[in-house]
Amino acid sequence: MTLASESIAQPVDAAKFKQFEPLIAKYNEAKWAQMKEFDAKFLELCRSKIPSDAVLDAEPIDARKFVTSAGLLSESEAQIVNEFSIKELLDKQLAGELSAEQITRAYIKSAIIAQLATNCVMQFLIPSALERAKELDLYLKENGKLFGPMHGVPISLKEQMGYKGQVTCASYVSLIDNVVKKSSVSIQIFDKLGAVFHARTSQPQAIMHLDTWNNIIGRTRNPCSTRLSPGGSSGGESAMVAMHGSAIGIGSDIGGSIRCPAAFTNVFGLKPTTKRLSSMNGISGGRGQESIPSTEGPIARSIQDLEYFMDVYLNQGKPWEYDPTSLVIPWRPAEVEEKIRIGVLFDDNLVTPHPAVKRALQQVVSQLGEQFEIVDLADSWFSQEEMLAIHNTTLSLYTIDGNRSQLELISPSGEPILPLTKHFLNFGQGKELSIYDNRKLNIFRDSTKLALLERFFSQSPTSKKLHFILSPTYPAPSEIPGNSLYWGYTSFWNLTDYPNVVFPTSYTHDPKLDSLPPTQLKQNEFEESVWSNYNPDAYVGGPVGLQLTGKRFDDERIVQAVKKITSVLK
Amino acid sequence: MTLASESIAQPVDAAKFKQFEPLIAKYNEAKWAQMKEFDAKFLELCRSKIPSDAVLDAEPIDARKFVTSAGLLSESEAQIVNEFSIKELLDKQLAGELSAEQITRAYIKSAIIAQLATNCVMQFLIPSALERAKELDLYLKENGKLFGPMHGVPISLKEQMGYKGQVTCASYVSLIDNVVKKSSVSIQIFDKLGAVFHARTSQPQAIMHLDTWNNIIGRTRNPCSTRLSPGGSSGGESAMVAMHGSAIGIGSDIGGSIRCPAAFTNVFGLKPTTKRLSSMNGISGGRGQESIPSTEGPIARSIQDLEYFMDVYLNQGKPWEYDPTSLVIPWRPAEVEEKIRIGVLFDDNLVTPHPAVKRALQQVVSQLGEQFEIVDLADSWFSQEEMLAIHNTTLSLYTIDGNRSQLELISPSGEPILPLTKHFLNFGQGKELSIYDNRKLNIFRDSTKLALLERFFSQSPTSKKLHFILSPTYPAPSEIPGNSLYWGYTSFWNLTDYPNVVFPTSYTHDPKLDSLPPTQLKQNEFEESVWSNYNPDAYVGGPVGLQLTGKRFDDERIVQAVKKITSVLK
The missing domain is CATH 3.90.1300.10 (Amidase signature (AS) domain)
Structure with a gap:
């Protein structure tokens, strides 16, 4: 159900x-x-x-x-x-x-x-x-x-x-x-x-x-x-x-x-x-x-x-x-490298993507083949423990005012609270935290932002710097209404404010190819919520779109890279 | 005293x-x-x-x-x-x-x-x-x-x-x-x-x-x-x-x-x-x-x-x-207008500047003379009531966590709380507010930021847009130790995040010229705190530096304008 x-x-x-x-x-x-x-x-x-x-x-x-x-x-x-x-x-x-x-x-x-x-x-x-x-x-x-x-x-x-x-x-x-x-x-x-x-x-x-x-x-x-x-x-x-x-x-x-x-x-x-x-x-x-x-x-x-x-x-x-909170940064001419180095995140270590998503990502990576340098991030990505801390921080920050701002808008009409609204209001258990706590979470957020820069987007003695990161957009190829429970593949990049472009692939969920859930599930509540009732027949027609991420303010370069990727995929 | x-x-x-x-x-x-x-x-x-x-x-x-x-x-x-x-x-x-x-x-x-x-x-x-x-x-x-x-x-x-x-x-x-x-x-x-x-x-x-x-x-x-x-x-x-x-x-x-x-x-x-x-x-x-x-x-x-x-x-x-929270904005070549239009704020409607500051500002304005277009902001600036709301918002935001972050650093040593620290910790009565309240203050802050843009830095049917605003940096020409009580002339621009350059003038406090306090004081606690014990002899040798403000991200242009101003003042 x-x-x-x-x-x-x-x-x-x-x-x-x-x-x-x-x-x-x-x-x-x-x-x-x-x-x-x-x-x-x-x-x-x-x-x-x-x-x-x-x-x-x-x-x-x-x-x-x-x-x-x-x-x-x-x-x-x-x-x-x-x-x-x-x-x-x-x-x-x-x-x-x-x-x-x-x-x-x-x-x-x-x-x-x-x-x-x-x-x-x-x-x-x-x-x-x-x-x-x-x-x-x-x-x-x-x-x-x-x-x-x-x-x-x-x-x-x-x-x-x-x-x-x-x-x-x-x-x-x-x-x-x-x-x-x-x-x-x-x-x-x-x-x-x-x-x-x-x-x-x-x-x-x-x-x-x-x-x-x-x-x-x-x-x-x-x-x-x-x-x-x-x-x-x-x-x-x-x-x-x-x-x-x-x-x-x-x-x-x-x-x-x-x-x-x-x-x-x-x-x-x-x-x-x-x-x-x-x-x-x-x-x-x-x-x-x-x-x-x-x-x-x-x-x-x-x-x-x-x-x-x-x-x-x-x-x-x-x-x-018009808006004094806007940055004065024009849309700038941008170039991408001759051979783009893409880190591929097949799995965020919290929620295993659906077979269709995995298949699409694998296919895309193999199509990119020689023209791109592909780096599998499986061994270098944040661990499950780190990701739990990061994702829970994100969830807490969404509801950190104890949902007062939201309820101020929802309550006056007495309207029904829809299931996914309830799901959201319960992020971080919907707990109201203090401003002091909020600051600590901001500091943690910035340390994650920095870790991303230093681990993946900077040259280091042990690794070359990535130009972009390719990942799923969502664990499933589209979703059953009311079932979009796990935000992590996208919200991670909101917490850290790294820009992304999502682009379509030619891959669509196929109940024949994509029927089997993972043999082993990760031990965390998010994995469980996504996989508890996998019904491959429900996802018929669901397309897989992938997400390309770049450094902060590399918006222009991501767009150029997606042009190059999609032209190869054609 | x-x-x-x-x-x-x-x-x-x-x-x-x-x-x-x-x-x-x-x-x-x-x-x-x-x-x-x-x-x-x-x-x-x-x-x-x-x-x-x-x-x-x-x-x-x-x-x-x-x-x-x-x-x-x-x-x-x-x-x-x-x-x-x-x-x-x-x-x-x-x-x-x-x-x-x-x-x-x-x-x-x-x-x-x-x-x-x-x-x-x-x-x-x-x-x-x-x-x-x-x-x-x-x-x-x-x-x-x-x-x-x-x-x-x-x-x-x-x-x-x-x-x-x-x-x-x-x-x-x-x-x-x-x-x-x-x-x-x-x-x-x-x-x-x-x-x-x-x-x-x-x-x-x-x-x-x-x-x-x-x-x-x-x-x-x-x-x-x-x-x-x-x-x-x-x-x-x-x-x-x-x-x-x-x-x-x-x-x-x-x-x-x-x-x-x-x-x-x-x-x-x-x-x-x-x-x-x-x-x-x-x-x-x-x-x-x-x-x-x-x-x-x-x-x-x-x-x-x-x-x-x-x-x-x-x-x-x-x-x-190095720092993923930094903006990717280079230091850009900048030009200023042939005839720069400067709005002059002689008084922020909360605290009357000292005679030396007023005198310096008047002298500078008259020296800028023909080469600049000067607009007196006396009639168009925020009213005392508006300024009170703005300044109190600023003060509340400084201490909004109930000073928990500060006290966490001060307390472990048992060190004395100095008088100006006490003064600061009591901004906004040192009250801990909720995250919900903090958001409301952020919204008010942004409305002030917008009002600045729309009232002063945008063309309108009734007024030409300003290029810069010239104002005091502080109510006094330097200050007696322990007496720097009013932050409004500078903190206003922190709340709104408009950039400024402070530049020296050749004007210095002169006990003979600058002995008289204003004949009428404004009715607010900040004016009172600044003027309660005016002692012109105490400020001997205090120079007056003025503050030039521009639109957000106009840092480069402000620097160019200050070059032009100081070359005229020489």
């Missing part, structure tokens, strides 16, 4: 929650109204071709086909959302071959398909997106040039990002009518760069699941296999991007929330070194918490689009002009 | 403290032994010319004359320490006109004079400095090039910086025999760059006074007027640098600890944006505290030396290769 099969929790305060139910209903009706108003016939057609929620929830359906081959989009629409990179979209607008409105309409359609298939949308912004697209077309016509480097490019936004004049609730029911006055800095930047915003996507309750499930819209499905989870907390984004519902999306990551979703849905995700992108004017239950900072980052279908996003965001957007 | 005239506090635990007294005596004897061993005759000569401690403590003696004109140094020694910039020292070594040993010997002599006049040294490193200098001379001879960009340049070090194989106690008596295994990252860097380390300088108890007084060596005097304070907590450094006892010094600043000492002793000091320089492997009672981060920074006799220090530290030293 899995968490997912437990009945979803009851409201903590049923009477209070009852008062919010009409607001939730209204919130969700607005979505239907916008889809209908945009194109009622198209909506009808989609509903006829896309299975019901019940079927999607029960079957391992690859929902991406509804965009790529189900005939729901016209040929030209399909070409726009399936074939063109961001740069091509810009070139074609400049050449007069496509208009911003055509692009926007195509992406609105694919976003509607995404919504029907995966339930990834919190709020559509269809009317304003169309208006914006028309303005951009007019601008290009009148000025003979693009408005900016994201002219007419539809971007999807994790809903926790403040959006001026719109409800921004971050999936907290208590904030269901919280209309904000300021857009998040990233939205302000992309607005100035010419982007179009057509959809705001879902995040889980508390924004702290590696899954996407909340009390406002329910659960989001994985496009690769609809009965699976799209990951989280940016699972609305990963579903949207994987469904080709936007050209690129913005998520955020404090424990894996960009990288797990990217891996689970077979797309690219970057968790940059923190403070390079701005998170200002967003809602978060961890506001003011600085021990493990969160960061925004892109989720994309290609490493080129992801790189372009970072380039224009930093070099033309200059977040530091 | 001033705090300074109170008798120094009794040991908290006299029996315990008694056990440490022989260790303290031994620690201080080593200093005498090194001076004697270096040159007993020279020491004798110095003692004959420099007044006794009692006289120095009682009179407003300008001790700088002992280096510049008292005949204690030979002509060539005097030239080395009084006339040459760092770059000239390098050039002359390369040209064979000076050796590292000559330079080191001259600076050791001036450091000995500095010690006798101001009591600024915790520990000399004379034998190893001489040995190092000889090695450098040999290197140059054998290789025909300098070892590095600080070849043979004597640098003084705030003692809290770890020094491999030496006691590092940060003025905590409990650590008086704490021999450390690792040098601080900055020392490692300057070692690689070819510097010579000959002296480690004093800091106050808890490293949290704007003064320099501890239970190991007592109080440090101000070279400009020996009965005054050299500021703190890097007052050992400021005294040393102002006495020409080192070519340049390294201090640290969490509330004014580089800038007050620089202003009090008429030299330059930079508090960079945090995390640009590394503070790794140092001792601090605030370790693990992240709400108001501390930073290291240079104290120098010229802005050119200061700039050179930053350039080689960042561009050749690359602290991020």
Whole structure:
């Protein structure tokens, strides 16, 4: 029995929650109204071709086909959302071959398909997106040039990002009518760069699941296999991007929330070194918490689009002009070594990865073959004992205020505490520690950060320095809803603030090849929680995305390395 | 009556403290032994010319004359320490006109004079400095090039910086025999760059006074007027640098600890944006505290030396290769505007500056005249009410762990709690707050940081953006020992993490011109504490240093602006 099969929790305060139910209903009706108003016939057609929620929830359906081959989009629409990179979209607008409105309409359609298939949308912004697209077309016509480097490019936004004049609730029911006055800095930047915003996507309750499930819209499905989870907390984004519902999306990551979703849905995700992108004017239950900072980052279908996003965001957007907590570090030209030295972490010494993950990693390593130097980290990685100390520190830091900040946002609505929220609130036993304790944990965190630098990324008499570390993103190839229990493969890099890119592989869980659990389990509670009920049939269609890590502020170099790796893998 | 005239506090635990007294005596004897061993005759000569401690403590003696004109140094020694910039020292070594040993010997002599006049040294490193200098001379001879960009340049070090194989106690008596295994990252860097380390300088108890007084060596005097304070907590450094006892010094600043000492002793000091320089492997009672981060920074006799220090530290030293918490931001070429727009803050709306400070600021502003655009911030600065909220937030954050981290270092020796330590421990009433409260204060801090950016450093419909803000460094022209009570003019910029350079003016307190307190005092406890006993005669010889602030990460631009300002003031 899995968490997912437990009945979803009851409201903590049923009477209070009852008062919010009409607001939730209204919130969700607005979505239907916008889809209908945009194109009622198209909506009808989609509903006829896309299975019901019940079927999607029960079957391992690859929902991406509804965009790529189900005939729901016209040929030209399909070409726009399936074939063109961001740069091509810009070139074609400049050449007069496509208009911003055509692009926007195509992406609105694919976003509607995404919504029907995966339930990834919190709020559509269809009317304003169309208006914006028309303005951009007019601008290009009148000025003979693009408005900016994201002219007419539809971007999807994790809903926790403040959006001026719109409800921004971050999936907290208590904030269901919280209309904000300021857009998040990233939205302000992309607005100035010419982007179009057509959809705001879902995040889980508390924004702290590696899954996407909340009390406002329910659960989001994985496009690769609809009965699976799209990951989280940016699972609305990963579903949207994987469904080709936007050209690129913005998520955020404090424990894996960009990288797990990217891996689970077979797309690219970057968790940059923190403070390079701005998170200002967003809602978060961890506001003011600085021990493990969160960061925004892109989720994309290609490493080129992801790189372009970072380039224009930093070099033309200059977040530091809006947000004084942002670092003044442009997106810098970067090179990688002729022969890249990659340390491979097959196992973090706490939780054994699933057979599919192990197989994918082995295959990738053998494909990289001669062109890369591969160093197996099995003997040099932190021991189980060290990793327990590190992971428990991470867990304690997430809940170190005794969850007061989170409960302050959750409690006022009386909403049910979902199973993975409960799981999270119980990290570090949910204990409130003292500021003194917090400092000691910060010091321990920094010693881990230093150990990483000295053991792996510095030349030493006994070992060559690594350029990058390749590892699983998550123990499983995607996950059963409600079952994303172990964060360690990603949260380790949040504690230490080393940047990573997750990239898709061509490997997918295969119940025939990947049926056997490890013969011997490690003796720790995390291993046990992951392996207690291994059911290889449940993971059908789950893709394996891998995680490449570099030194702090080596974001640019990691992107270059992933380009090189993925070109070899092709 | 001033705090300074109170008798120094009794040991908290006299029996315990008694056990440490022989260790303290031994620690201080080593200093005498090194001076004697270096040159007993020279020491004798110095003692004959420099007044006794009692006289120095009682009179407003300008001790700088002992280096510049008292005949204690030979002509060539005097030239080395009084006339040459760092770059000239390098050039002359390369040209064979000076050796590292000559330079080191001259600076050791001036450091000995500095010690006798101001009591600024915790520990000399004379034998190893001489040995190092000889090695450098040999290197140059054998290789025909300098070892590095600080070849043979004597640098003084705030003692809290770890020094491999030496006691590092940060003025905590409990650590008086704490021999450390690792040098601080900055020392490692300057070692690689070819510097010579000959002296480690004093800091106050808890490293949290704007003064320099501890239970190991007592109080440090101000070279400009020996009965005054050299500021703190890097007052050992400021005294040393102002006495020409080192070519340049390294201090640290969490509330004014580089800038007050620089202003009090008429030299330059930079508090960079945090995390640009590394503070790794140092001792601090605030370790693990992240709400108001501390930073290291240079104290120098010229802005050119200061700039050179930053350039080689960042561009050749690359602290991020040692310290993974350091930002990867090189020292960048920077330009300032043709006509610089400076907002002038004559008064922070909490504490009225002394007449001497006001006069200096007014004079400087009128000297800047046509070449700069001056904007008086009187009407646009934060109100008294806002400033109270901001300053009280700062004070609370300093002691937010209920001083547990500090007391853990102070208590084991039973050492007396000095009056300014008591003053500091009582910031925010010394109350231990919760992590939840800490987060709220962090959020408030960031809103202040943002308000600064939006109100002053951004273009708006109603105002032009400022390039820099010019303000007092401290309410008084230097300070009476034990009387540095109000930190607001500097700590404001620690809370918000905006970088500043302090530069000397030619203005000094004049009891005739500066005798009158303000006719009307502001109604708040800080104003009251500063003005309750104004005695204009006490400040004779106190110089006024001013503080120039720029946007976060505009460190390079501030340095350029200070160059321009000081060239106009000349």
